[in-house]
Amino acid sequence: MAGFKGRHFTGEVILWAVRWYLMFPISYRDLELMLTDRGVAVDHTTLFRWIQAYAADLEKRLRPYLRPCTGSWRVDETYIKVKGRWTYLYRAVDSRGQTIDFLLSARRDAAAAKRFFRKALGQPHTVIPRTITVDKNAAYPKAVAEMKRGDELWRRTKLRQCKYLNNIVEQDHRRIKRLTDPGLGFGCFQTARRTLAGYEAMAMMRKGQVRKVGGRDMKAQAAFIAGLFQIAA
Structure with a gap:
């Protein structure tokens, strides 16, 4: 350190x-x-x-x-410019808006989604989610299904693809975007x-x-x- x-x-x-x-x-x-x-x-x-x-x-x-988060996860990605190219910042908050976790990724696919879920599940303040709310990104159902088959995720966890329910995490992205804007990218x-x-x-x-x-x-x-x-x- x-x-x-x-x-x-x-x-x-x-x-x-x-x-x-x-x-x-x-x-x-x-x-x-x-x-x-x-x-x-x-x-x-x-x-x-x-x-x-x-x-x-x-x-x-x-x-x-950190205080424990709830089991209702809201997951989404936002764009971050790195060396002139767009990358993807995966972020999740719970139903109260508390930050669950985040992951910067060069790709936006099922493999990246799984890396993010594994990282989030490994944090001391998180719990196994009852529900995971995402947008219409096809990578999430694939990632969740593969993790359930591999016993990495509770089989009764419900995946919801509903954009309006994800307003809470989309609003939360604005905090990060306000901070990154003055630097004009990384x-x-x-x-x-x-x-x-x-x-x-x-x-x-x-x-x-x-x-x-x-x-x-x-x-x-x-x-x-x-x-x-x-x-x-």
């Missing part, structure tokens, strides 16, 4: 910058100016390196503290994967999914993240 040893700035400054970049639709240059205004001179390229070093690590450390797949993990982590926190941390309590969120990285808030 990433630490702060060898950095020219304190962990407090680094985590402040990481939190703000992952929470709000700002560019690295915007964040550079914000830090300058607070007396901290950091180049935007350094800020990029901090996000690459700590965003995915934050998401990994946060996972064990330079490579790994950069996108790490940054998106951080976006999703902070979104889960702001939804109130972290136990004992209010979704609108910025001080509690800052203290919680500092604790995850074992530094004082």
Whole structure:
């Protein structure tokens, strides 16, 4: 896991910058100016390196503290531009809008859908779904049927292909799109994967999914993240 040893700035400054970049639709240059205004001179390229070093690590450390999701899954994909090409961000929320999981994929097919379902099922805050609501993408019935045959998915899980029931996840995509728009796309797949993990982590926190941390309590969120990285808030 990433630490702060060898950095020219304190962990407090680094985590402040990481939190703000992952929470709000700002560019690295915007964040550079914000830090300058607070007396901290950091180049935007350094800020990029901090996000690459700590965003995915934050998401990994946060996972064990998430509240359990319900068994009603709403699954959909949205488009993310990587190196000038469109890729697919698989995302799922439950009936209350809580984030279940996400997966960036170069393809939109049954194999990608299965990878996403396997990843989601392996998370500590998820349960075996009673229902999975999807759109009319033909890859989902194929993926679900194959996973049931392989005993990877409960045989009584019901797949519903109904677009209007998926409004909740389609609305939730907008959170992520607002954050990705200032960057005008990602330079490579790994950069996108790490940054998106951080976006999703902070979104889960702001939804109130972290136990004992209010979704609108910025001080509690800052203290919680500092604790995850074992530094004082």
